[in-house]
Amino acid sequence: MSSPTGPAPGSPRIDAEAPGLPVRTPRSRPSGRHRKPEPLAAPEGAPALVLAVPGTPSSASRSLAEEVSSIARSELPGLDARIAYVDGGDEEFPSLDAVLAQAAAEQRATAEATGQPDRGPAAVVVPLLAGPDSALLRRIRQAIMNSGSGAELTDVLGPHPLLAEALHVRLSEAGLARADRARLFTVATAADGIILATVGGEEAVQAAGITGMLLSARLAVPVLAAGLDEEGAIARTAEQLRAAGSQQLALAPYLIGPELADGLLGAAAEEAGCASAEALGAYGAVGRLVLSNYAAAMGITLPGQGLGAPVR
Numbered sequence: 001m002s003s004p005t006g007p008a009p010g011s012p013r014i015d016a017e018a019p020g021l022p023v024r025t026p027r028s029r030p031s032g033r034h035r036k037p038e039p040l041a042a043p044e045g046a047p048a049l050v051l052a053v054p055g056t057p058s059s060a061s062r063s064l065a066e067e068v069s070s071i072a073r074s075e076l077p078g079l080d081a082r083i084a085y086v087d088g089g090d091e092e093f094p095s096l097d098a099v100l101a102q103a104a105a106e107q108r109a110t111a112e113a114t115g116q117p118d119r120g121p122a123a124v125v126v127p128l129l130a131g132p133d134s135a136l137l138r139r140i141r142q143a144i145m146n147s148g149s150g151a152e153l154t155d156v157l158g159p160h161p162l163l164a165e166a167l168h169v170r171l172s173e174a175g176l177a178r179a180d181r182a183r184l185f186t187v188a189t190a191a192d193g194i195i196l197a198t199v200g201g202e203e204a205v206q207a208a209g210i211t212g213m214l215l216s217a218r219l220a221v222p223v224l225a226a227g228l229d230e231e232g233a234i235a236r237t238a239e240q241l242r243a244a245g246s247q248q249l250a251l252a253p254y255l256i257g258p259e260l261a262d263g264l265l266g267a268a269a270e271e272a273g274c275a276s277a278e279a280l281g282a283y284g285a286v287g288r289l290v291l292s293n294y295a296a297a298m299g300i301t302l303p304g305q306g307l308g309a310p311v312r
Contacts, residue, residue, distance in 0.1 A: 040302065042078035045110070048103045048123040049081045049294045050096070050151065052140050054133070055258035057085045057093035064257055064282050065128065071287025072294070075302065079291075082123075086139055096125070096140065100147035123151040124297045126290050130158045130254050130280060131207040133200030154293035158254075159207050162285035164214035167196070167252050170277040176250040177219055189275075193246025194223040195237050197268055198254040201227065208254040215252070222246060225254070228268050238272035251276035256286060 049072060053065045062083070069081040084099035104122040111117060127140060137156075144151045157163065171177035175189045194215065198208040208225035216223040222244060226237035238249055251269045253260065257279040269276040280286055295302050 042076050047121050050123045050125045051083050052127045053085050057088050061258035067282035068287045072291040075291050096143040097147040100149040100151050104149035121152045122149045124294050125151050125153045126293050129156040131204040154297050157289040159210035163211050166280050166283040166285050167215050168218050174277040191248050191250035192221050193241035193249045195251050196225040196254050197228045199229045234268045235271045249274035253279040255279045257281050
């Protein structure tokens, strides 16, 4: 204990000329794999991401597309994301060729103002489709040609493990599957057989089957894909699952939503005699896959997303 006049007897002598206490210096940022990646932003002058929305335009499809675009922008700040409708044609729901023509005109104006030549395509078109639809993709390619934009068209979003995750979530939200992969608790209404419903013909069914295998591995139940747009396909698939021992079936739409005609899903569920989950909608993975396809076309590496490679 110190006295009013100085240190207590026996205390170490403090020399006035002795160096002061060590000064704490800021820690240097770790290097190598432990360093936190710098925030990524869209390159200056990068092409627009144009989301090609299928189906009859509506306020619901616009809301869904806006949410998907918002997810992509949040992952890549500065991204110029635009929405176009394959069956659009007015100011409220602009057509794909009109949106692409505008992007090309803006690119030319910028090039003239800056004295720099155009750099690559004016836009990258990402179809808002979980699986291939050859007829719809032909129309998208035709719109790109009509626009004269030289836009680049990416693959559809699936097959992909993240879409299997999204299907699992939608089934669990409907009470048709366990929410956990470890199967730590039971759900009385959980299905023991899943019909994975899609549209777009045989190619779409085959692609859905790949994601169906991933979903089957998650749920440990059989999953078979079938075409909603093929007469009797859903009922035949339901019979096949029941013949193999499944008693409680569920319908899982392998669809984002806008491409699904009104009433088609309900009619299919009634035909199969089972309950149905909702379409994938604006699930977070959908927005990240849209951005992933755009980034792949641009040669941009997206850190920290862990999307993995599409399953082809």
